[in-house]
Structure formats: structure tokens, C-alpha cells
Amino acid sequence: MTAAPQALRTGRPTKPPRSLAVPIGMVAFLVITWLALSEEFGIGLDIGDLIEDAGRGVDIWAEFLEPNWAFVPQTFGPMLETFQMAVIAAFVGCAVALPISFLASRVTSPNLATYLADRGILSIVRAIPDILYALIFVAAVGIGPLAGMLALFFFNIGVVAKLLSETVDGVDTGPIEATRAAGGNRIQTTRWAVMPQILPNYVAYSLYTFELNIRASTVIGIVGAGGIGQLLNAQRAFFRYDNLAVIIFELFVFVFVIELFSIWVRRRLV
């Protein structure tokens, strides 16, 4: 017996009950924002001061607008190094991340303990920003591209394993059942039922990590881990804004070209 059709009612419908979540969220938001903005606890943001000081910035900005193009040849070496580091770290990182992602998904992980352990390690790997990796590896193995590649390697594992394990979570289970029914063991199931489904995503994520590595190179170079960032930091220390402008422009073009390339590849994958 289903509910009888309700009698036609006129008038306003009753309001849904108010949830407490919204007011609580609003209060939390206001308190945190007040703390964050205050001079005493937070960062002390004063718009008046900012407007006053904006004039100071104009002179420096003007220097950025006159790039020293003669500096271009000096950037080739570090740019090449950045490219090489990005290739190596993305290649090795993505290769290592593949089995890690399979262990981090309930679909392909052999048991709960492995799954939880893998997830736990991954969340620690992901919690460390790339700059910290760079600082740690520079301290451990010295200044140079090796430290940078190691930093990028760990950073890439975090990115790819997170994305890929979620893709594995979302695969169609039909092929998995079929492979099991045909007598496939866990590895065979992963290889023949899961892999073909996630492969396009895997390629897309790998390209994406490569792109990230080029962008991240500015950051990790600042602490001495090689590549264009190291040059950028040196020019910054000498206040050579005209040279900095060249480096930033080149990076912009570099990233743009790589982005176009990966869009082209991804289109062909779909």
C-alpha cells in the first residue's frame, strides 16, 4: 500500500528545517578570518599601507618591462637541465607509482592491511611540499640536479598514485569478474581487466606530471636543486630584474608549448 495521493493543499509549503551546520560554519569562518587578518595573531593585512606602498613597486615593475634579451644564451644550459630533470623524474616516478596505485585501491589491493599501509604512506608522501623534498635532498646528497630529480620523483609519486588509485577505484567491475571467472589470478586480473581501462588516464597523468615538473623547477632550484630555478634565484639575489624577466618569459613559453603538446596527445587518446 503506497501513500494515498495527498489532498491538494493551498498556501505556502512548509519550510525545510533549518540546519545548524550553516550558522556554525559561518561563525567558524569569521573567527578564523579575524585571527588570520589580525596584526597580533595573523599576518596583519592593512589595505591602507598596501595602497601607500604600491608606488614603491612601480619602479621595480618598470624594470621587468625592459627584459635584457642579451641574457638569453645564458639560460639555455639551465633550461636544458630543467627539461632533462623533468623527463627523468616523470619517467621513473610514473613507473614506480603504477604498482603503488594498484595497492592503494580496494579494487586491486590484495588485502586490507596492504591497502591501509599504502594509503598511509601515500598521505605522508603527499603532505610534504616539493620545496621540502628539495631542501631535504639537498641536505642529504648535496647541491645539484640529483637532489632536484629525487625531489621531483617523490612529488610525482604522490601526484600520480593519488589520481591513478582513484581511477582504479572507479573501473568497471565487469571485466574483472570475467577475468576471475576465466581463472585469472590477482596479477592477471590487474593486467588484463584493470590496466586496459586505466591506461588512457595513466598516460594523461604522466604528461600532466611532466608539465608540473617544468613548473616546479622554478621552486626547487631556489634551494639549489639544479635547473632554471637556480639561475632565477641568483638573478633575484642580484636584483637583476631585467634578466629575471627573460627567465620568466622563457618559462611561460616553455610551459605553453608543453601544454599544447599534452593537449594534442590527450585528444588522440580519447
Next chain:
Amino acid sequence: MSVRTKASRPVAPSHAKRNASLIAVALLFIWAAVSIEADWTELADVPRGIARLFYRMFLETGPDWTYLGRAGEAMLDSIWIAWVGTIIGAAISLPIGFFGARNVSSGLASNIVRQVLNAIRAFPELVLVIVVFIPIAGLTPVAGALAIGLHSVGTLGKLTAEVVEGIDSGPVEAARAAGGRPLQVQRWGVLPQVLPEIVAFWLYRFEINIRAAAVLGVVGAGGIGTIVQETINYRRYDKAGVAIIVVIVATILIDIISGWVRRRIIAGSDAKHVSSEVLEEPTFAAAGAGKIDTDAG
């Protein structure tokens, strides 16, 4: 005369293209590994180097827990920087996102807005802080927050525009039919549909910005990044170890809280399921990337 004369296997598809790409990638890797000016024999020393560092950080004298207060304060500074940056980004990106949505503004206007957003996204926070904000605000947390805010406008604006484009047009028509003025239509027809998803994006961006704030510390914008760099430079590894633990614990805690709130917001709304690929984009803030998109450029 049967139609099917023999039961033949289907022809295996050609793998030529796939194999060619695989070989190309392998060659690229080998070229990079051979030509880079790095001494690969040092790779053998890496485990020892890391073990030594780990030993100095946590075992030699034990972590210097007296440093916990200072590191915690610095981490809090980073959190404030990320919070203020996220609010700046959210506040500016919300109206811009509406203008970037084709169904709200016109096709031309939305194209222009999207291109501007793409250009903003192309500059990592680190570049923004060095070029734009340190000249104005000096080596202060404010410079960091502004850089994070501006960069966030790029990603949040784009996501907002995409969500607004995906709305159900029913409520919009209803609001219009009821005599709503343009702004009222947006407020009552569009906003309630998109707000849960957009707030979830804001929270997610906050998680990313925490990591970005740590990076900005290294160029002097304050916060935990400055602390880790200083302690490592002065070889106070016992203190650096504490700072790193603080980063890991605080980041994971915030990820957990923020992730829980995000899921509640999305689950409590009628919002269409947000694919985790969009919401959980791995955008590494420091690297200043946009989400995996096919129409960037």
C-alpha cells in the same frame, strides 16, 4: 551457402603506433639520463645520505622538542597566509566566474574572461610573489597571501565558470518568469545550484594553498618554509626534523578536516556528483598548475 564460411579470429588491431610512442619515450628518457650533467654514481650514496640525515634529525640527539612552539607558530603563519589568500581568490573569482560562464554572460565576454584566467594561472605563486608583490609589500606574509590570492583567482575562476555552465536552466527561467531582475535571477536561480560545489572548490584550494604557503616561505614570505630552510642551512637538523614533522601532521590534519567538510557540503546538496578528478585535481600549488584540462592555452 552459409554466410559464415569459417569461424575466423578477428584481426588483432595494430600496435605499431603504440609501440612507436613507447620507443620514443624510452629514447627520450635514455637521452636525458645520459646527457644530464649529474654524476649517477652518486646515486649509490643516496640511501646513506638520507639515512645520515634521518639519523641527525631524529636519532642523534632526538628531535629538539623545545622547538615545537616556534615551528607550530610558523606553521600557523603559513595557514593564515593560505587562508587569507584563499579568501582573496574566492571573493574575486566568484563574480569573475559568472562572467566567464557562457550561459550567464555572452560568448565573447566569456572567452575574454577565460583567456585572462588562463594567463593568470600560467604564473606560479612564486613568480607572482617575486615579480609583483614583494616590490609592494616587502618580504612579508602579506606579499605571500596576495600572490596566493591572485593565483587562486585563475584556478577558482575557471572552475566556477565551468560549474555555472553546467546548471539546470529551470530555476533560472522560473526566477525570470517571476519577474526577477538580472541580479536577482543570478542570486536565486543560479547561486543556490552552484554554491555547494564552489565552496568545496574553495576548501580544496585552501588545502593546496597551505603547501604553496610553505614554498613561499623559502623566498622570505615567512611561515614554516622560512623555518625549515633556516634550520637546514644552519645544520640544526634536530630542529629541522621537528619542523618537518609539524608540516606533515598539520597538512594531513587540515586535509582530513577540509575533506570531511567538503564531502558533507557535496553530500548535503543536490549538486550533481562532482567527479573526483575535477575536485581532487592534484594541482600542486607551488607548481602553479591548473587542473587537467583540455582547453587551456
